[in-house]
Amino acid sequence: MGDLVQLVVSGTATGAIYALAALGFTLLWQAAGTINFAQGEFVMVPAFVMLFFMSFVGVPLWLAFLLTCAVSMLFLGYGFKRGIVDPLIRHGVIPLVIATLGLSIGLKQLVKAGYSAEAHPFPNPFPDGQFALGNLHVSYADVGTLCFAGLIVISLQMFLNRTVTGRAMQAVAQNTDAAKVLGIDVRRMVLYTFLINAFLAAVAALLVAPTYLAKFDMGDSIGQKAFFAAIIGGFNQTRGALLGGVLIGILENVVGFYVSPAYKEGVALMLFLAVILFRPEGLLGKAEERKV
Amino acid sequence: MSARTGFLEVKDVRKAYGAIKAVDGVSFAVGPGEIVGVIGPNGSGKTTLFNSILGQIKPTSGGVEFCGEDITGMSPLALARRGIGRTFQTLQVFVKLSVRDNLIVAAQEFKGTLAGRLLAKPDAGLGEHADRTIEMFRLKQVAHLPAGSLSYGQQKLIDIAMAFMAAPRLVLLDEPCAGVNPSLVEQLRELLVELNGTQGGSFVVIEHNMDFIMGLCPHVICMVEGKVLAEGPPATVQSNRQVLEAYLGN
Amino acid sequence: MSTRNRLVVLFASLVAFAVLPIFLKTYGVYLMTLFCVYLMATMGLNLTVGYAGQMSLGQAAFFGIGAYHAAILLTLGWPFFVVLPIAAVACFAAGLALGFPALRVQHHYLAFATLGFNVLVYLVMRNEEKLTGGTFGIANIPRPSLVGFSLDKPLPFFYFTFAATILLALALWWLLRSPWGRAFAALRDNPIRAESLGVNITAYTLLAFAIGAACAGIGGVYFATLVNFVEPAPFHVTASLTMLLAVIVGGSGRFFGPMLGTVVVVLLPEWLRFMQNWYLAVFGFAVVALMIWLPGGLLSIPERFKAKGAAE
Known part of the structure; x- marks a missing residue:
């Protein structure tokens, strides 16, 4: 029993990271109809940018993180929107899917060829060690990750629900045409969504790199899980991404421990396949009526 | 009237979205080879009625029979195989x-x-x-x-x-003249009359273009707010006071 | 180009392709055989993606299923021409299974569903050591012989593979010209309208996946006998991606699209070896640029020029 609780706690921490990436995914989909197959690389690149700031510029981690957020929002937010999504979105979904797949390869191989193919250790923003809670041992890293991710998610929710800009963004996500009629600057709101996505990815990078190490292909599994999490939870629901992410994190840990670590990677997948076969709108999602 | 039973029969079809009754108890029948027009102002439930007949949406209550078989909620493929064809409001x-x-x-x-x-x-x-x-x-x-x-x-x-x-036995046409220029409308009408003669199928036509309906359909149904307001030969329906009021807005 | 000119060009390329290996060293012949092998898989994928409009990021999984069938059964001593249809049928069945999610979801969902399938197959290949040899793979896969004539040498094996590729291309050509090809295109262009016209979209969606998968399976059998050794790596999701890109880069939904696209993804890396690791980075960004400027693929260039000429 103790094992199980332990697994759930650390699984929730991992799941929170998946949820951050998944959240960006759903926001982009809702506001701009964009599926970003390079989402994993949007996490990988900031990890390396942070390493760059720390080792070549010599700034401490917190400053490197802030600088990276800015870089990420500029290139992976604004640049991605203007350079790739804007010209392609009118051709429909498939060319954009292919282009982001290409972007994923390009970014990955750019880091591999231009910097390093090795896995690089990444400083942990939280102290080492664990503390005891009864007979339960919880690491500071897990607690820190959960708190930080939780803080970001709660702030984002408050921003979306309580501020004028946030509500305008939600209006755009729900019904672009109606938002336009209401005089909302749709293009600006969509741009904000891209910036937030890039920011969330940078946060995910900060939290995931200490355990997964910074490696050019680290985005493969994060990107996939973010997408699976988004679908499992429900693509048209922000809460869905959170539920899906945490669910995957926990189940991976449990399956890895009780069944076989070799099939840990398959967990998100099985869950995903079950969801699209039996509840394609996702666990929390609302079914959309078939359009003619 | 007897000729009109036993082919397509729409029986008290209702479709509600929450409190809104899009189709509110519509019944009518179409006989073999007959052309029936469905008119009515925008939002009167014509397309919802079509979609209920064609299995695109499930009616809240009521049913549709085709050649004595209950076809309510059948898939579009099953309907096609029974000889029911359709066109869509938008270009497809x-x-x-x-x-x-x-x-x-x-x-x-x-x-x-x-x-x-x-x-x-x-x-x-x-x-x-x-x-x-x-x-x-x-x-x-x-x-x-x-x-x-x-x-x-x-x-x-x-x-x-x-x-x-595929020479279907029944064709449902949803606004065939929408967006079509006037010279083509006449060509279309002639074509439909010719097809009705050669293939012998029955047509149900939703259309706003009154000239088109008058020239094509010997029998017209006027829908307003989800209900059948008037039914009969086009001239009779067109001169019906209630129909005029519905169109002109009181 | 008139039909006649097209035929002349096609015939000339086939002859050139058949004659070229005679002047090449072993590695060159190997590459050309590899091209044929990949082409079988990408032609199948072109049917699924380009003609029937389904999204698939799992083609390498079928390629792998075919290859492992060949590896396991051929090392057990089963004859090649028994193994080949078995692998094709197995992949056809697996393709049918993968088609089911496609009935529920489309586009990006489907991309991830098929990608997920590939990950799953890859995990099985890597972890089920008793059956697949795990990461060590299966070695010493024998090459077949044809009516007593050994195909162990590179050149005869090339011609053997080349012939199979042509046969497969002819079969696909027949299929796409038949009413099935038209039904696939209808499914791609407008599934809702197609269904209202009696097109059984369920059956055609499943068939599109199954036939595409069977082609990959056949390619996989030839792949296993070409390299004589299978391990999980060539069947990773990355390979599926490469195959999809081959189809798109060449021009999806065009019969000769995969031929051009496969040249780009299989042979070009070899010529661009001097770029080393940078090649894939350049390739990735080139795909982005291609989608922005030429969403129809390389084979749409002539039409582009024609449209431009007509506009001016």
Whole structure:
């Protein structure tokens, strides 16, 4: 029993990271109809940018993180929107899917060829060690990750629900045409969504790199899980991404421990396949009526 | 009236979205070979009624019978196999296929078996039929161009021609004249009259264009706010006071 | 180009392709055989993606299933021409299974569903050591012989594979010209309209996946006998991606699209070896640029020029 609780706690921490990436995914989909197959690389690149700031510029981690957020929002937010999504979105979904797949390869191989193919250790923003809670041992890293991710998610929710800009963004996500009629600057709101996505990815990078190490292909599994999490939870629901992410994190840990670590990677997948076969709108999602 | 029973019978169909009753107890019948027009102001539930008959949406209550069989909620494929064709309000052609291929594909699935069609001739033996239809719809000049490259009016003609390729026993047309220029409207009317004569199928036509309806349909149903307000020959329906009020807004 | 000119060009390329290996060293012949092997898989994928409009990021999984069938059964001593249809049928069945999610979801969902399938197959290959040899793979896969004539040498094996590729291409050509090809295109262009015209979209969606998968399976059998050794790596999701890109880069939904696209993804890396690791980075960004400027693939260039000429 103790094992199980332990697994759930650390699984929730991992799941929170998946949820951050998944959240960006759903926001982009809702506001701009964009599926970003390079989402994993949007996490990988900031990890390396942070390493760059720390080792070549010599700034401490917190400053490197802030600088990276800015870089990420500029290139992976604004640049991605203007350079790739804007010209392609009118051709429909498939060319954009292919282009982001290409972007994923390009970014990955750019880091591999231009910097390093090795896995690089990444400083942990939280102290080492664990503390005891009864007979339960919880690491500071897990607690820190959960708190930080939780803080970001709660702030984002408050921003979306309580501020004028946030509500305008939600209006755009729900019904672009109606938002336009209401005089909302749709293009600006969509741009904000891209910036937030890039920011969330940078946060995910900060939290995931200490355990997964910074490696050019680290985005493969994060990107996939973010997408699976988004679908499992429900693509048209922000809460869905959170539920899906945490669910995957926990189940991976449990399956890895009780069944076989070799099939840990398959967990998100099985869950995903079950969801699209039996509840394609996702666990929390609302079914959309078939359009003619 | 007796001729009108036993073919298509719509029985007290209702469809509600929450408190809004889009279709509120509509019943009517269509006899073999008959052309029935459905008119009514925007939002009166005509397309919802169509979609309920065609299995696109499930009616809240009521049912539809075709040749004595309950077809309520059947899949579009099952309806097609029973000889029920349709056109959509918006343009629905296969944009990358040529005009000729659009027409052939509209009929080929009714010939032979699935496996048989793999081994069949490329045109599935429908080439001549397609060419005759192309002549009839005056599309010969563009027969080998991709449908998506043509003008709206030409695509609309293809769209309608496709619905008749398999000579269905019943065709439901949702605003065939929408967006079509006046000269083409007349051509379309003549074509539909001709097809009704040669194929003998029954048509149900939703349309706003009154001249078109008057010239095509001997029997008209007027829907207002989800209900049938008036039914009968077009002249009678058109002179009905309630109908006029509904159209003019009191 | 007139039909006649097209035939002349096609015939000339085939002859050139058949004659070229005579002047090449072993590695060159190997590459050309590899091209044929990949082409079988990408032609199948072109049917699924380009003609029937389904999204698939799992083609390498079928390629792998075919290859492992060949590896396991051929090392057990089963004859090649028994193994080949078995692998094709197995992949056909697996393709049918993968088609089911496609009935529920489309586009990006489907991309991830098929990608997920590939990950799953890859995990099985890597972890089920008893059956697949795990990461060590299966070695010493024998090459077949044809009526007593050994195909162990590179050149005869090339011709053997080349012939199979042509046969497969002819079969696909037949299929796409038949009413099935038209039904696939209808499914791609407008499934809702197609269904209202009696097109059984369920059956055709499943068939599109199954036939595409069977082609990959056949390619996989030839792949296993070409390299004589299978391990999980060539069947990773990355390979599926490469195959999809080959189809798109060449021009999806065009019969000769995969031929051009496969040249780009299989042979070009070899010529661009001097770029080393940078090649894939350049390739990735080139795909982005291609999608922005030429969403129809390389084979749409002539039409582009024609459209431009007509506009001016």
